[in-house]
Amino acid sequence: MTTILTRGDLGLVKAKESLQLWIGLVWLVSISILLAEIIYPACKWVSQKIKTSMNLKRYQKRLHELTIDEKELLSEYIDRNTRTTSIKYSNGVAKELESAMVIRRASNMAHHYDVFPYNIQPWAWEYLTKNPELLK
Numbered sequence: 001m002t003t004i005l006t007r008g009d010l011g012l013v014k015a016k017e018s019l020q021l022w023i024g025l026v027w028l029v030s031i032s033i034l035l036a037e038i039i040y041p042a043c044k045w046v047s048q049k050i051k052t053s054m055n056l057k058r059y060q061k062r063l064h065e066l067t068i069d070e071k072e073l074l075s076e077y078i079d080r081n082t083r084t085t086s087i088k089y090s091n092g093v094a095k096e097l098e099s100a101m102v103i104r105r106a107s108n109m110a111h112h113y114d115v116f117p118y119n120i121q122p123w124a125w126e127y128l129t130k131n132p133e134l135l136k
Contacts (some may be wrong), residue, residue, distance in 0.1 A: 060127055062100050063134050069093045074102070075135045077120045078128055089114045 043073045066074070073093050076085050086108055087094045097103045106117040120128075128134060 007061075056123055059101055059123060062102070063124065063127060063131075067093075068136065070097060071135045073097065074120070074128060076122075077125065078132060078135060083125060084117050084119050086111055086115050087118045089116050094118060 070093055073087070074093075074097070077083065089110070092101065098105065098118070101121060103118045103120050106119040108116075110116050
């Protein structure tokens with residue numbers, strides 16, 4: 001004689017009824033955590049892209065407001081087709097361009113006492129090579 005087990009025989013009907021609320025809550029919390037793990041990084045990524053784009057526009061606007069001395073210094077990079085040039089650490093023009101995120105000091109090791117290598121930022125290099133009239 002074979003016996004067919006039903007849900008009632010295993011006590012699953014009573015377990016389902018008594019635990020249904022808790023299972024639903026655990027499911028909702030799990031889905032919420034999963035969505036938060038997906039949505040938060042996506043929002044953070046979009047926010048970072050927007051911030052980067054806004055900063056780039058601000059930096060590019062700064063290149064349209066260069067002084068004569070700043071143009072001369074930046075012309076060294078473009079005219080010599082190099083991304084690095086040596087500048088005295090005490091050069092105020094270089095310090096201004098460094099604070100404007102146009103150039104950066106490439107090394108903490110000086111060439112000759114106070115002469116350091118400075119690199120032009122990739123965004124500035126690209127923008128100035130496309131718009132060389134900004135250095136005239």
